[in-house]
Ligand SMILES: NC(=O)C1=CN([C@@H]2O[C@H](COP(=O)(O)OP(=O)(O)OC[C@H]3O[C@@H](n4cnc5c(N)ncnc54)[C@H](OP(=O)(O)O)[C@@H]3O)[C@@H](O)[C@H]2O)[C@@H](O)CC1
Ligand SMILES: Nc1ncnc2c1ncn2[C@@H]1O[C@H](COP(=O)(O)OP(=O)(O)O)[C@@H](O)[C@H]1O
């Protein structure tokens with residue numbers, strides 16, 4: 379699914395109006411009908427409703443929703459803020475339609491506003507501003523936002539919480555943004571929905587199909603996407619009757635210093651559970667017994683060093699290499715890592731301490747094979763690119779890193795985003811806060827190198843791997859809940875996630 383900037387949403391709106399064709403006011407009615415349906419599912423008509431409408435089309439939607447809820451037996455009070463005495467055409471038409479309908483208590487605010495009582499049983503519909511907002515709210519609008527936010531009422535925002543920008547909120551005034559319990563967004567998600575600092579404004583968000591032109595959506599260029607399950611299913615390669623382990627690759631995992639053997643165990647297990655034909659773990663001597671006991675399916679290759687990685691491995695015998703989980707950052711390890719990167723010619727996976735070492739040995743970035751996959755969490759990314767003031771700026775820097783070095787940057791967290799060498803960004807929907815537990819990232823490294831080893835391209839490995847890893851986390855959550863979930867559970871649930879993903883394929 380594509381994600382468009384606010385300006386392109388407006389163009390798509392215009393394209394739909396022209397191509398379908400449909401009158402602009404009828405498209406607004408279609409949006410309002412979808413919004414009303416979703417609101418009715420959320421709260422029954424015993425709930426008193428107070429609607430706040432702004433002067434643009436977001437306000438137009440809100441006034442149309444007021445009328446439709448009124449027709450369906452809700453007690454509705456609607457306030458239209460027309461302080462600059464300029465309404466969009468469709469907003470004015472919906473005001474007139476509302477005035478013709480007597481069962482909604484309607485007030486047009488042109489100067490002084492006497493706020494209604496908003497108690498906890500009341501449902502507030504926020505239709506002050508949507509995708510047309512250009513700068514932070516101030517003055518009277520900021521005061522209305524503060525009033526709504528201070529109330530105990532439940533708040534539903536139309537399209538996006540008023541005051542929140544579609545993309546960059548780095549310099550927005552955060553107190554002047556509606557804090558919704560639910561956001562009913564029209565057709566497509568907005569980029570700002572995927573950023574942690576906006577979660578409290580959005581509440582739960584849901585997309586409503588308002589029938590914007592599919593052709594228009596297809597033809598409109600974007601670099602931002604929200605991954606859907608059908609995109610992922612298309613990537614999966616079938617297994618054939620006469621296949622043998624040689625067909626599914628041999629992954630090399632360089633991970634786990636002394637005291638961190640667990641990182642290599644988790645990654646190796648995940649690598650096997652994702653389907654690699656063979657896995658070799660290169661580890662310090664002291665970790666031999668742990669690895670041989672914990673994962674009998676893996677081959678263990680010994681470093682000359684007892685405690686850490688110090689000896690680069692010739693990669694030619696392996697179909698893919700991953701390095702980093704629990705590696706440590708000793709001097710020998712840093713030197714060996716830099717040499718290992720130089721030896722590798724094919725795309726590799728770099729995670730955790732490999733990234734931390736690269737952050738202090740920046741020159742080595744130039745030796746990373748094109749198409750390699752870097753999997754930083756936000757802190758690791760900042761060590762590589764510098765401090766970021768907001769998630770939007772962090773995304774921008776992750777993308778710059780990907781395009782500069784022609785690599786894939788997998789920026790981990792809720793809605794993990796994959797930035798490609800071409801500058802495209804794919805947000806992942808699967809996963810849950812139960813995965814915020816030590817070792818979850820090691821599991822992801824194992825998944826990614828497994829897919830690379832099996833012959834998936836780097837882009838396919840990123841999309842499929844991140845999705846599968848999140849899905850395994852979601853399946854683990856179904857059985858165990860979020861709080862007691864640990865990284866091993868994610869690895870153990872990879873088979874179940876595969877079964878679910880391949881149901882119609884195998
Ligand atoms: N997606 C779709 O296809 C469809 C979208 N639809 C709906 O349209 C919505 C977008 O409508 P929109 O473009 O009219 O913008 P909206 O958010 O109402 O605000 C514009 C008004 O706010 C004003 N204004 C702006 N910033 C301000 C500020 N800081 N402080 C004060 N004022 C400020 C601005 O004033 P101006 O800058 O023009 O002077 C103008 O008056 C969208 O979110 C969705 O709900 C549906 O109806 C149907 C299909
Ligand atoms: N709230 C969340 N929602 C979805 N996925 C999450 C969430 N928290 C963590 N994860 C996932 O868990 C993994 C954590 O990785 P990382 O931070 O490297 O952990 P560690 O270093 O402990 O292994 C990432 O894949 C991340 O996307």
Ligand SMILES: [K+]
Nearest residue numbers: 507536538540
């Ligand atoms: K809104």
